[in-house]
Amino acid sequence: PPSRLPRVGTTIFTVMSALAQEHGAVNLGQGFPDFECDPRLVDAVTQAMQAGHNQYPPMAGVPVLREAVAAKIAALYGHRYDPGSEITITAGATQAILTAILALVHPGDEVIVLEPCYDSYAPNIELAGGRVRRVPLTPGRFRPDFDRIAAALGPRTRAILVNTPHNPSATVWTAGEMQRLADLLRPTNVIVIADEVYEHMVFDGQAHQSVARHAELAARSVIVSSFGKTFHVTGWKVGYAAAPAELMAEFRKVHQFNVFTVNTPVQHALAAYLGDPRPYLDLPDFYARKRDRFRAGLADTGLDLMPSEGSYFQCVGYGGLAAHRARSEAEFCRWLTTEAGVAAIPLSAFYDAGFEQRVVRFCFAKREGTLDAALQRLRTAL
């Protein structure tokens, strides 16, 4: 039978991690930390297991964790979600995004994505029978272009995916940009799917602009976040979705037949751990130091460093390197991995096929020693 996703192959993250391993490269490609999480979090999981939290939790997640998430969102962004009807614990953000799209997008609906974007969005929309409407972020600066978003809005538009801090560009939306989104959507019924997985990684004193800060946007949004990113446990695959009750009711109809529930002991551990806000409040400084170390090390390589306002990514342009500018982004990443010994991700992977701008993405969620080793290799090879 014909494929449901005929244009989809293996994700670039899997491909580049395998290539990095094969060639013994420092893997700054796929986004994940190479350091351990807080040992207290691991202890909390063991304790939850020993306390007997080992059977199915309630479908939407254990109440103490939903309560802790509601409290965190209220404290940080001023919007109180009802843990009973408005928050669902998911198997990471990946499942939350797919579930939101399957629940809310009907066949033939259009969904706006702002390109470049995370690679799961378009296939998710296609699986729901929706049509992907790609609107570019502004070239080179990766800001939302509201004129073009306005032009893309139409009677078939069901939803728009908004991701801030942004993967891959590491830009962060401003309050003014969120306000413009709210203004633009006011006369429409368009839903916002707000991918906020990097919400706790915003640098230089800027504030994360959650849609939960904007009452009008919150009323039409599904927020998605990920404990994997926030607590350095990407392999645990636990996150959450928050949305007004009527949207969340639809979300849960799909969720219950998708995963039904997620990992009980980890949910209890996260609930206990969330009692102390310091681990996530300390993240901006923690990651800004890594970013600054990485950027300083790249300063005289000839790579063009783009701003990194949030997330744990650093994009660099290589158009200034005469020896490399003829290579496609994929070719340059292959060269970086196999010859320089440092893996990166081509930005073209975040676009519909074919777009090239000589920019690649590094992940700096690594120990200092790992970053220094990568920098030494890059400085030698470039």
Ligand code: PMP
């Ligand atoms: N959205 C974005 C923008 C991401 O970068 C990621 C992680 N790669 C995800 C969603 C998925 O998060 P999770 O690992 O929690 O499924």
Ligand code: GLN
């Ligand atoms: N979100 C991470 C990245 O962008 C990894 C995602 C994945 O491996 N699917 O690199």
